[in-house]
Amino acid sequence: MQMGEGVEWALHSCLNLAWAEHQAVTARKLAAFYDLPPAYLNRQLQALARAGIVASTSGPRGGFRLARAPEEITLLDVVVAIEGGREAFRCQQIMRDGPGGRSDVDYRRHCLVSQAMSRAELAWRRELAAQTLADIRDSVEEKHPDAPRMARNRLAQPAR
Template sequence: MRMSEGVEWAVHTCLNMTWLPGGEAISTARLAAFYGLPAAYLNKQLQALSRAGILSSVSGPRGGFRLARDPESITLLDVVVAIEGPDEAFRCEQLLQRGPGADPATDYRHSCLVSQSMRQADLAWRRELAARTLAALKADVERAHPDAPALVANRFLEGKR
């Protein structure tokens, strides 16, 4: 399974926003500069996160984006679905309908063992992502890289105040 680069940037962006004091908003330009991305590309991901209720948009000279919910209530699946959409990774095209002895009236998505196996794998992947919150990821990063919160906050906020 391959996800777009947008998922990676969306997860990193949400994680970095957990370290901003008081839920401070950060501009698309600052976020894009942090990662060396074109602002328009990153803004597309931020807008998708905003539509999904993960981020909120703040207008004005100190505007930008901030987390709309507590990190404990944002799962990695929420972020993936916001960027990639809700569709399953495997799309059964019902090839068995075109094979020998096929019954055109049968919905092979439910009886095909290939389709069932792929659906089970997709569900397991989604369960794993749904069980992992942004808060848990934040805690893991802070254990592995204790300086990360201060480095991120300082980088985003330098020159802003």
């Protein structure tokens, strides 16, 4: 399974917003943090806003901030906001056209390949749902105690 780069960008942006201490940060500043294209990152941020993960404020002091506490935002929330909620594996029921296949059977329920893939995806989604932005934030701060201060300083700089 391969996710688009927007997921990584969105997760890092949410982490930086967690350290921004409820201050609105522009997409341009968030993009400059990692030298990302602002227009593309803005699309990811808009997807996060539609999902209720970030809030957007317009105007001279506008930008993005977390809409919920980091403890209430799971990694799965961000992945689904960016990638959508579709299943990674979609059984096309090709067994219908194979030897002994029948058109009246729902092979999504009977195919062992489909069942194995569904179990794997469920485990993946459970793992992402079990980790919050706060968990990642806390782990980063434990390994790199200066990270919040450095992020706030970098976000306070004028965008390029």
